[in-house]
Amino acid sequence: MRFDRDAFAGKGWIVSRGFVDLHAHLREPGFEESETIESGARAALRGGFTTICGMPNTEPPIDSPGAVREMIERGIAANAARVLPVACITRGRAGHELADMVELAASGAVLFSDDGSPVEDGRLFRSALEYSRAAGRTISEHPQDLALTRHGVMHEGAVSAALGLTGMPAEAEESAIARDLALAKLAGARLHLAHVSTAGAVELVRRAKADGVAVTCEVTPHHLALTDEWVAGSRDLAFIEQLSQADPTHPLVRSTPGVPFDANTKVNPPLRTAADVRACWAGLRDGTIDAIATDHAPHASVRKDVELEAAAFGITGLETAVPLLLAGVAAGLAELDTVLAALTSGPARVLGRELEPDDWVVIDPRREWTVTAAELASKSANTPLLGRMVRGRVVMAVVGGEIRFEDTAETGSRSDEPALR
């Protein structure tokens, strides 16, 4: 039996088109101790994402048609979320020569990105933008001036000054974006900017869009909710005051400080200031930001259970996106429809694809649950939300009309009941 969205009427649940994540690190091949395509695709479903774009910074990187097809096949075999491969912009992600973009696109690559590294060479990046038109796919660039962020482990500001940690200034992202926008204009090509995180970045994109540059951008749930104060041990959401006024009973209002220097707060781009978070919400509201993408970055404990400076960058995001974003909605920072559009039609537009007509997600927005390693389908649990009670949970995810994830305790259907199987 096919999914019947009217079956959930009157429960106060959210029924939405399935979410599309433009940015997930699935770690396979090469880092299977952190995540596999299968575990990542299952984590995606539990987070409401019925389509995920797998980033190519694997080992070896996804820079050949064979590697693209392998990701597609493993994604199909996982029988969970749809897995769309992102292929490298440059061969080996080395930033020296272009990958075979037309062939990669023909094999099924939906975007190009050297994510984790920017394409530093401006001439090569211009070529990539121009050549991407022949491939008919968009370039998703990771905007970062590597010289300005050298040795950096967190956002540069008052918090990094107090902690004695090397900072990554907002300007390192903004100056890279300024270059990328100029080159997109020059190339007359579409450009997508991954994980914008600063007020200045949002403003640059806003102006470029007004100037007619064919640019889109994404923001992560953690950059919409957490701040650099988290590195110093705070566990207050950036909008905790609005949230506690709007709903004093919300579980994320209850916050006790964590340990400073927690490696799970280390992410690139780094957690920014509350003012940056506000600017990201404003960008989401006015359409400057097209999509919410998780930048799900799982890491095995060996890379995170270390001192902050030695830790890998990254936060897992697929399964915690819904509660963080719903908290923002509860705090009045955006309408629910705005957030849902940024999780569905927004990213689909970036990909130049239609939304899958029979992909759906059902969310119980009142359901409270605690983020623990055991609760997460991801193989990794490197999130600073670990141990926190949150509100809002996916109870069903449907792919191509088939229910691929269901929390039967919630939906009330029994496993022997064929109607919802």
Added chain:
Amino acid sequence: MTTWTRRHVLSTEDWSRAEIETVLENAHAMAEVLSRPVRRAPALHGRTVILFFAEVSTRTRVSFELAAKALSADVVNITATGSSVEKGETLLDTVRTLQALGGDVVVMRHSAAGAPYFVAERTDAAVINAGDGAHAHPSQGLLDAYTLRAKLGDLEGKRIVIVGDVLHSRVARSDIHTLAPLGAEITLSGPPTLMPAAWRCGSLPERVRYEPDVDRALDGADAVIALRLQRERAEAGLLPSLREYARVWGITEARVARMRPEAPVLHPGPMNEGIEIDAAVAHGPRSLIERQVTNGVAIRMALLYLLAGTPAS
């Protein structure tokens, strides 16, 4: 005397004035022990203090070792060169070893800011941070406060100038977080490239200001603390040359003369004489640098006693 509830000494940033005073008062009693013919008290008899130094240090390690021995503790050294730290052993491995060894106190130095928090979370021992990256060096901040109080009396309203590489200095941070709660007004001076941008641009901690002109910073000051300048800062493009640094920010006799009469000069050591401080100043009448070293033992005894000592019967 104020009650003491801390399990670890990781940074004085979140300490109350009363907690700082408690350490200083205890250090005073410890200084008395150190002045006796037999410099030994039984307060830590039967306790084990592990000195875990994953970054080279002689002064601080020896100071803690003397402090622990003066309190009759058993002392075990784990240094970077003598252990597996250099063979790629992770900090977590080391923590497990420390836990298995069963020390009562771990005194640790590490190049990574925050490493003592990592250890404190994962062991039953009390942890004393003896310097973590550019973050904190609380016993240095406390011994500087002790040394300045002995010379200047109450620090309320006293103008203390910290000169040098504040950006990379755990000493500067701990001095700020110890002296400011005691009422001192702190002026930071030094090259703009060696000052955290946020502090240069006005979002400074309470009771702290930035004055790039060291002469103006020193005019009428009550004390100056010169910071060690790492020679590699010039190579990293943060300074034109050490020679220029010495001329523009070095603590010379002429600069010392700008302060109030008898205003003292401190330095956490080891010094680069002729760069951040002139030899004539370092060994001159205003210098409290050797006093800092002596007081350091008393401060460290106080910390060990407060964390692990059994009250004298």
